[in-house]
Amino acid sequence: MSLSGSASRSPTSAPRPRRRPDRWADGAESAGWLIFLGIVPTLLAYRWYFNGLTTVRSTTAAVLVLLEPATAAALAVVLGERISTPLVLGSVLLLTAIAVLSHDQS
Known part of the structure; x- marks a missing residue:
């Protein structure tokens, strides 16, 4: 390969893609x-x-507050996001704890 051939293939001489206008520039x-x-x-x-x-009641409020992360994880599954094994195990553990606590209250 000649010197002129390698110079024509350098990254600075490559055509640059046209930049689209940025919608967030408003x-x-x-x-x-x-x-x-x-x-x-x-x-x-x-x-x-x-x-x-x-x-x-305060016990109902506590259960509702504890359900918030599990609801977010369920919504992530519905929206097609990938979830990890620790997230699934944590959600199951949280829902089990809520079930046990609500059973003890009744």
């Missing part, structure tokens, strides 16, 4: 949506969550 609109999604749904969810916790 600045103000993106920031507005980010602020909206960060405040409105989060604020409403926590407000309803804590209002709900004040209206139920």
